[in-house]
Amino acid sequence: MMRRLWPFVVGSVALGLDAYVVAGLLPSVASSLGAREATVGLGVAAFTGSYAVAGPLLAGRAGQRSRRSLVTALLVFTAANLATALSPTVGVFLGARVVAGAAAGVYSPLSSAVAAKLVGQERRGRAVALVLAGLAVGTVFGVPIGLALAQRWGWRAAILLIVAIGGAALAGIALRGGELPAIPASSPADRLRSIARPKNLLTVTVTLLTGVASLGLYTYLTVVLSAGSLASHQSMAIWFWGLGGAVGALGIGPLVDRCDPLRLSAVILTGLVCALFGMTQVHAAGVTVASLFVWGMCGWASLAPQQHVLLQANPADGATAVAANASANYLGSALGAAIGSLLVAAHAAPAVLCGSAAAVSALALLCQVVRQRMSSKA
Numbered sequence: 022m023m024r025r026l027w028p029f030v031v032g033s034v035a036l037g038l039d040a041y042v043v044a045g046l047l048p049s050v051a052s053s054l055g056a057r058e059a060t061v062g063l064g065v066a067a068f069t070g071s072y073a074v075a076g077p078l079l080a081g082r083a084g085q086r087s088r089r090s091l092v093t094a095l096l097v098f099t100a101a102n103l104a105t106a107l108s109p110t111v112g113v114f115l116g117a118r119v120v121a122g123a124a125a126g127v128y129s130p131l132s133s134a135v136a137a138k139l140v141g142q143e144r145r146g147r148a149v150a151l152v153l154a155g156l157a158v159g160t161v162f163g164v165p166i167g168l169a170l171a172q173r174w175g176w177r178a179a180i181l182l183i184v185a186i187g188g189a190a191l192a193g194i195a196l197r198g199g200e201l202p203a204i205p206a207s208s209p210a211d212r213l214r215s216i217a218r219p220k221n222l223l224t225v226t227v228t229l230l231t232g233v234a235s236l237g238l239y240t241y242l243t244v245v246l247s248a249g250s251l252a253s254h255q256s257m258a259i260w261f262w263g264l265g266g267a268v269g270a271l272g273i274g275p276l277v278d279r280c281d282p283l284r285l286s287a288v289i290l291t292g293l294v295c296a297l298f299g300m301t302q303v304h305a306a307g308v309t310v311a312s313l314f315v316w317g318m319c320g321w322a323s324l325a326p327q328q329h330v331l332l333q334a335n336p337a338d339g340a341t342a343v344a345a346n347a348s349a350n351y352l353g354s355a356l357g358a359a360i361g362s363l364l365v366a367a368h369a370a371p372a373v374l375c376g377s378a379a380a381v382s383a384l385a386l387l388c389q390v391v392r393q394r395m396s397s398k399a
Contacts, residue, residue, distance in 0.1 A: 025139055026148060028193025029132040030155040032095055035186040036125045037159025039102065040068060040351070042167040042183070043118070046176040053176065056111035064118040069355045071122030072129075073348035088201040091131060091194050098124035099187040106180035129156075130344035135201055137332055143278060149332070150274030150325035157270035157321045159186075161263035216345045220334060223392045228327050229349040229356075230385035231290065234297060235320035236350075237357010238378040245371040249303025251310070261310050265317030273322040282326035282333075283393040289326065290386040293319040297379035301372040324350060357381075 043050070043064050051058045101121035108114035136148040163186075167179035216222065238245070242262070243255055251258045276285055292315055299312030324346075331342040357378070364374055 026136050026151055028190050028197060029136050029152045031186060031193060032091075032128060032132055032190035033152050033155025034159040034163060035098070035183050035190060036129055037156035038163035038167055038186065039098075039121060039125065039159075039183045040072075040156075041160050042164045042179055043068070046168070046171055046179060049171060049176040050114070054108065054111045054114060060111055061114070064115055066355060067115055067118040068122035068125070069351045071119045072126040073352045075123035075126030088194065088197075091128060091135065091201070092191065094124045094128035094131070095187055095191040095194065097121075098128060099184055099191060102180055102183045102187060106177045106184065126344070126348065130347045133328055133343055133347075134332065139201070147274030147278055149328050150270070150277060153325050153328065154267075154270035154274075154321075157266050161266045161317075161321075216342065220392065220395055221331065221342055221345070223388055223395070224327055224330055224334075225345050225349045227286070227290075227385050227388045227392065228324065228346050229353040230381055230388065231293070231320070231323050232350045232353020233357035233360070234353075234378040234382035234385065235293060235316065235323070235357075236354035237361055237381075238297065238300075238374060239320075240354075240358040241361045241365060241374060244365060245300065245303060245374055246309075248371045249309060250306040251303075258310065258313055262313040262317040265314035265319075266321040267317075268314075269318035269320070269322030270325075273325045277326050277329050282329045283389070283396055286323065286326040286330070287386065287389050287393060289319045289323050290382060290389055293323065294379055294382045294386055297375055297382055300375035301379070303371055303375075 047058045047061050050056075050064075051061045054061065098121055101117045101124060104117040105114060105121065108117060133149050133152045136152045140148045163182075167182050170182055171179040216225070239262070242259060246252060246255045246258050273289075296312045296315035296319060299308050300316065302308045302312075327346055328343050331346055335342040360377070361374060364377065
């Protein structure tokens with residue numbers, strides 16, 4: 022399967038790296054461009070906000086010509102990152118972030134939908150999970166590598182790494198033999214109605230809340246760890262989270278194909294609630310390490326079952342539903358980071374941060390149970 026899908030996976034690696042590496046480059050970018058860190062930080066919001074808006078609006082229509090749309094999205098994404106790396110001013114930097122985010126918002130859901138169509142029905146879950154695993158790899162492993170490049174050769178080198186990875190994916194899709202399947206599309210009004218259907222809206226809400234809890238808290242992981250027994254081993258602790266994320270992202274595919282994805286999602290969210298609650302015990306090293314691993318695993322495993330549910334429930338407009346779900350994940354991350362910022366500014370204890378995230382994930386679990394019962398009644 023990897024032989025057929027590797028360009029889509031590599032493209033997702035570039036997206037995962039692009040979404041999160043800029044946050045670690047803020048001081049050096051600000052110094053280089055003569056701007057405040059708060060201003061440069063708008064680049065993160067510009068990317069995720071543009072991604073969230075462009076996905077549901079454009080991905081459905083783009084699916085009619087899958088190859089052209091994917092190639093165009095990756096070409097724009099790569100060019101925008103090249104413009105980011107060469108930015109002479111903060112204005113150019115922010116503008117390039119908006120364009121890159123919009124292109125990513127088209128590429129990400131469309132690549133998942135096309136990958137699912139390229140394989141048989143019995144392997145669809147694994148295909149979607151494999152493409153989504155690229156996001157995890159880009160975030161968990163790509164970000165540390167990008168930051169290491171930035172320390173040695175400057176922040177522009179980290180952005181050029183994204184350009185290289187995006188270019189490899191672009192070449193793989195452009196030169197790939199055979200036609201790519203078209204993804205059914207509908208009118209803008211129909212796409213809005215599709216997203217607003219109770220089942221779809223509830224599924225997307227679960228993803229939003231999961232992003233708030235998992236990715237939002239990850240933004241302040243160093244704050245949490247600095248107050249516990251692993252304060253002097255933060256890098257090792259973060260790698261445990263990353264290892265769990267890799268296991269979850271790469272291992273969820275076969276389970277999605279074998280199990281009811283709605284029930285599977287409920288089990289994953291239960292694990293996430295327990296892990297985030299376990300993070301409140303930051304002075305117990307063993308509990309913290311186990312919680313980090315389970316948190317990373319469940320957090321990164323949570324998206325694939327939801328995407329699979331939406332593809333099954335929306336055969337006439339799967340790209341739009343999947344795009345809305347991917348956008349919800351990024352919006353949840355941004356919202357969680359904003360809420361966390363308020364708590365940190367109020368000098369909230371790390372246990373409060375983790376407990377709040379556990380509460381939000383518990384709400385996501387409750388919504389998932391309601392969604393499951395809606396399908397049972399139907």
